[in-house]
Amino acid sequence: MIKLIVGEPNFGMSLFFDNDIGKITEIRDELFNKRLPIEETLKSITRKIDMYPATSYELLPDESDSIFVQSPFDLNTGLPVKILKQEMSSGKRRIEIFQGKNLGSCAIRFSFYMPRAFKWILNINYVRNKNQIIFDDNIKAQILTPIKVSYSQGSIELSLNDGYSQILLFLNSELDYFNTKKNLLLLDPNDLEKQSIIKAAPNDSNLYPVISFAYLLKSKTPTEKTIDYFNIGSILASAGKYEEAVEHYKKSLAFNEQIGDAIMESKILMNLASVETTMGKNKEALDHYQTAYKLLEEQDNIYLVNSALIAMAKNYYELGEYKQALEYFNHIISTIQEKKAGNETDKFIDEMEESNILSYISKCLMGMGKFEEAVKYQRDALSSIKTMNDLIGESNGLVRLGETLMAVNRIGEAMSCFEQAMRIRNQIGDDRGAADCLKKMGNAFYDRGKFQKAKEYYEKAIKEFKAINDYIDVEKVKRLIDRLKLSPFPNCELCNLKCSEKIRGMARSDAMDPIFRKEFKSTLRDSLASKDMTVIKNFILDQASRNIHLTSSGASPEQYAFCLLLHLSDEYLKKIKTQTRYKIEKMIKDALGI
Numbered sequence: 001m002i003k004l005i006v007g008e009p010n011f012g013m014s015l016f017f018d019n020d021i022g023k024i025t026e027i028r029d030e031l032f033n034k035r036l037p038i039e040e041t042l043k044s045i046t047r048k049i050d051m052y053p054a055t056s057y058e059l060l061p062d063e064s065d066s067i068f069v070q071s072p073f074d075l076n077t078g079l080p081v082k083i084l085k086q087e088m089s090s091g092k093r094r095i096e097i098f099q100g101k102n103l104g105s106c107a108i109r110f111s112f113y114m115p116r117a118f119k120w121i122l123n124i125n126y127v128r129n130k131n132q133i134i135f136d137d138n139i140k141a142q143i144l145t146p147i148k149v150s151y152s153q154g155s156i157e158l159s160l161n162d163g164y165s166q167i168l169l170f171l172n173s174e175l176d177y178f179n180t181k182k183n184l185l186l187l188d189p190n191d192l193e194k195q196s197i198i199k200a201a202p203n204d205s206n207l208y209p210v211i212s213f214a215y216l217l218k219s220k221t222p223t224e225k226t227i228d229y230f231n232i233g234s235i236l237a238s239a240g241k242y243e244e245a246v247e248h249y250k251k252s253l254a255f256n257e258q259i260g261d262a263i264m265e266s267k268i269l270m271n272l273a274s275v276e277t278t279m280g281k282n283k284e285a286l287d288h289y290q291t292a293y294k295l296l297e298e299q300d301n302i303y304l305v306n307s308a309l310i311a312m313a314k315n316y317y318e319l320g321e322y323k324q325a326l327e328y329f330n331h332i333i334s335t336i337q338e339k340k341a342g343n344e345t346d347k348f349i350d351e352m353e354e355s356n357i358l359s360y361i362s363k364c365l366m367g368m369g370k371f372e373e374a375v376k377y378q379r380d381a382l383s384s385i386k387t388m389n390d391l392i393g394e395s396n397g398l399v400r401l402g403e404t405l406m407a408v409n410r411i412g413e414a415m416s417c418f419e420q421a422m423r424i425r426n427q428i429g430d431d432r433g434a435a436d437c438l439k440k441m442g443n444a445f446y447d448r449g450k451f452q453k454a455k456e457y458y459e460k461a462i463k464e465f466k467a468i469n470d471y472i473d474v475e476k477v478k479r480l481i482d483r484l485k486l487s488p489f490p491n492c493e494l495c496n497l498k499c500s501e502k503i504r505g506m507a508r509s510d511a512m513d514p515i516f517r518k519e520f521k522s523t524l525r526d527s528l529a530s531k532d533m534t535v536i537k538n539f540i541l542d543q544a545s546r547n548i549h550l551t552s553s554g555a556s557p558e559q560y561a562f563c564l565l566l567h568l569s570d571e572y573l574k575k576i577k578t579q580t581r582y583k584i585e586k587m588i589k590d591a592l593g594i
Contacts, residue, residue: 003016003017003018003025004016004017004019004053004084005017006083006095007082007097007106008079008082008097008234008238009030010030011231011235012029012106013027013028013097013104015027015097017051019051022051022086023049024038027171029139034173035137036135036137037124038122038123039122040120040121041121042088042120042121043118044090045090046088046089048089049089050087050088051084051086051087052085052086052087052303054084055082055083055303055306056080056082056083057081058080058273058277059080065396066144066168066433067109070144070168071098071107072170073172074102075098075099075100076240077274077277077278078237078245078274078278079099080307083095090118091113091118092113093112094109094110095108099238100172100238101238101239102172103235104172104173104174105171105172106170107168107171108170108171110166110168112164112165113164114162114165116162117159117160117161119157119160120157120160121155121157122158124154124155124156125154126141128151133156138173139172139173140171140173141171141172142169143167143168144167145158145165146391147159147165147167162389163388163389164388164391164393166390222256223255225252226255226256226259226261226264226268227252229255230248230249230264230268232248233245233247233251233252233271233272233275236248237274242278242279245275246279249271249275253265253269262298262299265292266295266296269291269295270288270304270307270308273286273292280318280576282315283319285311285315286312286315286319289312289315292304292308293308293312309328309332310357312328313328313329319522320521320522322367323364323368326364326368329357329364330361333354354381355381355393356381358381358384359400362374362377362381362400366404367515367518368514369514369515374404375401375405378400378401378404382394382400392433394424395424395430398417398424399418401417402417402421402440402441402444403440403444406445406447407447418437418440418444432465435461435464435465435467435470435473436473438457438464439457439458441457442455442457442477442480446508447508447509448508448509449505449507449508449509450505451484452501455484458477458480461473462474462477462478500554503554503555503563504563506549507560510543510544510547511564511567511568511571516543517571520536523536524572533587533588534591537561537592540562540564540565541557541558543561544558544560544561558592559594561592562588562589562594565585565588569584
């Protein structure tokens with residue numbers, strides 16, 4: 001029997017598969033030494049299961065993605081998402097594993113696409129405590145899905161729909177220090193080599209759950225050190241310690257050069273680039289993805305080649321290089337459509353990915369000022385989802401189309417899309433999804449500078465979130481309302497003078513112009529590289545002067561230019577340290593002479 005591991009087997013949560021029958025046999029947490037046997041059954045005649053190897057792809061968190069919206073804990077975006085795709089005689093299944101920022105936590109998304117309804121039965125020991133399931137070894141779980149779930153002694157039964165079904169499983173494996181002490185290292189706080197690991201440890205203990213592989217003895221071989229530094233880098237990335245993770249990945253690369261392992265090099269580069277993407281270092285990430293891509297092509301690893309392609313396209317998009325991103329996305333879409341035309345089985349990107357790529361193409365076209373084409377591609381993305389009978393995906397697609405229509409000032413059509421999305425959420429009993437639609441409607445009006453309408457929908461969203469006792473999201477929406485106050489930017493001269501809502505609304509709308517945003521990003525990078533703020537000053541001042549309503553607003557071009565800057569800074573500089581951000585803003589403010 002061949003075992004296939006999906007997840008992070010050295011430090012995170014993972015699933016074990018029997019490769020012969022294509023079924024999950026175990027949930028594992030190697031770091032805390034926990035193994036949970038599981039037996040799964042699809043109540044259908046499964047004559048053949050073709051299992052494609054697990055792959056990974058770069059994920060940029062998106063609020064339209066239910067995995068991020070509904071997760072009870074923070075998910076890590078510094079590690080590639082691991083994916084397994086299965087072709088079965090009974091249908092298709094896709095499994096994605098997202099590691100949590102806390103070690104021992106993960107989210108798993110199961111997506112089924114079945115020609116007719118089936119029962120999916122999980123035989124596993126558990127007890128129920130309200131909305132929580134507690135497995136053996138104190139592994140806690142929560143299941144979120146719009147489909148019917150039945151619980152009985154020793155088994156969980158899920159009723160899969162004909163067409164598309166989605167199940168979200170959130171796992172949290174708690175560390176028992178007493179029982180796992182033999183697997184822990186007592187780190188010396190004075191050991192400089194271990195400082196990055198010690199910093200990631202819980203505040204109340206010097207014990208950090210790192211199995212002995214993490215102890216870097218000088219006597220180890222280059223191969224062992226390559227693996228050790230890679231694993232420590234992954235642990236630090238999982239804990240959100242991204243700077244330290246990059247440092248350890250680069251050390252892993254350095255030792256790998258001594259042994260020339262191309263497969264390991266591509267693996268390190270993919271993880272390193274994923275962390276850099278999370279940090280907003282898209283140029284560095286792109287360089288590392290390109291190197292990994294060349295290595296993966298030589299290895300003929302079609303799965304990770306496509307992962308790298310998508311990741312490169314997304315990084316080009318984040319850099320504002322929309323033309324290059326579009327070339328990559330179009331290449332991926334062409335591959336999908338060729339396989340569909342030839343009735344071939346797509347071994348990497350299936351129907352669930354096609355709509356996502358089409359949506360990114362739309363975003364690229366928006367950035368290039370091709371608004372009508374952008375709307376068309378969002379409609380194509382929505383049509384692609386509808387063929388799957390995926391109501392949650394259809395609702396998300398309608399929201400994305402609504403946001404695009406709102407951005408091109410087709411407000412009536414946009415509102416129709418938002419309302420359809422809400423009707424779908426209400427139809428399937430997804431009260432939380434309906435509340436989230438209201439929040440996104442508020443966001444769309446905010447980006448158009450229509451603050452009163454934004455506030456109206458934010459307040460409706462708060463009411464709906466309160467109705468389902470979701471007070472975390474209530475607080476999030478309250479913070480969005482705080483943005484609408486007269487003084488949202490404490491370091492802004494205009495805000496301190498209580499500038500009008502009209503000025504701030506105009507600035508928000510102008511700042512959201514996709515072509516202006518693209519040019520702003522590249523101009524700001526050039527100015528920071530040369531330490532000369534004259535270029536960025538002239539750029540935003542020119543944009544401010546083009547506003548035909550500026551004269552009647554009472555603000556000078558310089559003041560309005562700084563207002564534009566702060567709205568853009570809120571978007572693009574939020575990942576850097578607050579002090580550094582304020583320093584950049586002050587340099588530009590001084591250049592504007594205000």
